[in-house]
Amino acid sequence: MKLKKLWTPLIIFLLFLAPLIYGQTSEADEAYIKAMTAPSAAQRAQLLKEYITKYGGKGTKYENFAYANLCLLAYPGKTEKETIDYGEKALALGGLDDFTKAQVFLVLSGLYSKLGQNLDRAKNYASQAIEIGRAAKGKESATESEDTWNKIIGAGYFALGQAQEKNKEYGVAVDSYINSYNLLKDKQIIQGLKKLAKSQYDNKQYAEAEKIARAIYNLTKDIESAIFVGNCLYRSGRNEEALKFFKEAYAKKPSGEIAYNIGLILAKQAQTNPALVMEATTYLIEASLTYPSQAQQARAMAESLFFTANKELKYNEIVQQLQDLGKKLEELTKTYNSKFGNKDEEDLNETEKKEMKNLLNQIEEMKKSIDKLQAEQNLAIEKFNKLYEEIKKKLGVK
Numbered sequence: 443m444k445l446k447k448l449w450t451p452l453i454i455f456l457l458f459l460a461p462l463i464y465g466q467t468s469e470a471d472e473a474y475i476k477a478m479t480a481p482s483a484a485q486r487a488q489l490l491k492e493y494i495t496k497y498g499g500k501g502t503k504y505e506n507f508a509y510a511n512l513c514l515l516a517y518p519g520k521t522e523k524e525t526i527d528y529g530e531k532a533l534a535l536g537g538l539d540d541f542t543k544a545q546v547f548l549v550l551s552g553l554y555s556k557l558g559q560n561l562d563r564a565k566n567y568a569s570q571a572i573e574i575g576r577a578a579k580g581k582e583s584a585t586e587s588e589d590t591w592n593k594i595i596g597a598g599y600f601a602l603g604q605a606q607e608k609n610k611e612y613g614v615a616v617d618s619y620i621n622s623y624n625l626l627k628d629k630q631i632i633q634g635l636k637k638l639a640k641s642q643y644d645n646k647q648y649a650e651a652e653k654i655a656r657a658i659y660n661l662t663k664d665i666e667s668a669i670f671v672g673n674c675l676y677r678s679g680r681n682e683e684a685l686k687f688f689k690e691a692y693a694k695k696p697s698g699e700i701a702y703n704i705g706l707i708l709a710k711q712a713q714t715n716p717a718l719v720m721e722a723t724t725y726l727i728e729a730s731l732t733y734p735s736q737a738q739q740a741r742a743m744a745e746s747l748f749f750t751a752n753k754e755l756k757y758n759e760i761v762q763q764l765q766d767l768g769k770k771l772e773e774l775t776k777t778y779n780s781k782f783g784n785k786d787e788e789d790l791n792e793t794e795k796k797e798m799k800n801l802l803n804q805i806e807e808m809k810k811s812i813d814k815l816q817a818e819q820n821l822a823i824e825k826f827n828k829l830y831e832e833i834k835k836k837l838g839v840k
Contacts, residue, residue: 470497474504478511487517506535510542513549522553540578541586544594547571548601555604564605572598596625607638616654623661632658639670648677665691669700681707698733701725702740709747719751727833748826760819764812771808774801 473496477489490508498505513529529550532538538546547567554564575595579588603618616635623631635658642651652674659667672687685707692700708722726744730737749758778801787795 468502470500470502471504473497474502474508477508483515483517487512487515487520490515506532506537507542509535510538510546513546514542522557526550526553540574541590541594544571544574544598547574548594548597551601551605555601555608558608561605561609565602565609568598568602568605571595571601592625596622596628598622599625600631603634612638612642612650613653616657620657620661632662636667636670643670643674643677646677648674652678659687665695668694672703676703676707681710696728696732698729698731698736702729702733702736705729705740705743709743712747716751719747723747723751723829724833727830728837731834731837731839744830745826748829749822752822752825756818756822760815760822764815764819767808767812767815771805771812774805774808777801778805 470493473489473493477486477493480486480489490512493508494505494512509528509532513525513532529546532546533543533550548571551564551567551571554560554567572595575591575598578586579591579595599618599622603615603622606612606615606618615638619631619635622628635654639651639654639658642648642654652671655667655671655674659671668687668691672684672691675681675684675687685704688700688704688707692704702725705722705725705728708718708725712718712722723744726740726747730741730744733740778798782790782794782798782801787798790798
């Protein structure tokens with residue numbers, strides 16, 4: 443957000459023209475003109491400092507502007523304290539033109555915010571810069587263009603937002619940043635808002651983060667901000683609203699992470715609305731194919747939903763039956779081994795032979811039952827795998 447340089451060629455020309463209009467300049471005036479026409483910022487700063495040392499406090503015409511320029515000039519070795527001191531002295535002397543005063547206000551406001559000092563003063567200075575810009579913009583006699591004053595106003599709102607943010611007044615800070623962006627269209631302002639939103643989100647201040655994210659979304663309508671709003675809403679338990687933002691982002695640019703988020707929400711909603719089961723399953727399969735960090739969990743959830751939805755497959759019942767039969771088979775096998783595992787048949791009496799045969803028959807029948815159930819289970823799994831392969835093909839995943 444660079445502002446127009448303070449001293450334009452026209453202003454410098456007028457400084458030289460002044461002696462012809464008003465008579466000869468004083469020695470102090472000539473020293474000031476010499477300083478302001480020096481070829482480099484470092485030389486201008488050095489000569490301005492010499493001017494202040496020699497003529498400061500003597501009521502010279504340009505003392506206030508000398509301090510103002512030392513505040514605004516970027517020259518080697520300049521400290522933040524020097525900038526503040528020069529700026530405050532310039533304001534205290536008064537008599538600055540609107541444009542110069544506004545720039546000094548902006549520089550001081552930004553520095554106070556950066557240092558976390560005098561934040562009320564920082565807000566006040568930023569507000570004054572805004573008011574100067576608004577008032578000057580409407581004047582026919584304004585020396586600067588309307589565009590220049592809009593930049594002053596935009597920079598003022600940005601400085602105000604910085605001070606408010608530093609003072610933890612996040613709600614009004616967002617409004618100030620938005621006002622600044624609307625005037626300056628500077629992408630760095632959006633980046634600053636995103637940083638603020640992430641800070642709130644990381645601190646689990648989801649409602650506050652969502653407000654900032656919505657403001658960003660309303661300005662940009664981009665996918666990243668839509669996802670961020672969705673995440674904030676999801677963390678706040680507002681799943682229906684989150685789903686809207688996730689689906690909007692997914693429609694513009696599909697990704698495994700968004701598919702996973704959509705699948706999670708739909709899976710939860712499917713607990714009371716079975717009609718959503720297959721949609722949730724589809725999104726979770728897509729996530730399992732395109733979101734490596736959650737691929738295993740997404741597939742497991744997709745399988746569970748698929749088998750729950752297709753009740754004719756009786757998959758969960760079969761799983762339970764297989765578990766029960768497996769335990770019984772284990773018990774029968776254990777019984778058989780404990781009684782007959784170390785004995786030959788010819789060593790058994792008729793009662794023992796009959797019992798052994800009965801146990802073997804039971805074990806055999808149970809194995810047949812398990813094989814039948816496993817075949818039915820495999821059929822259900824094949825149906826899921828068919829759906830999985832169809833989605834894989836649709837996504838173009840190898």
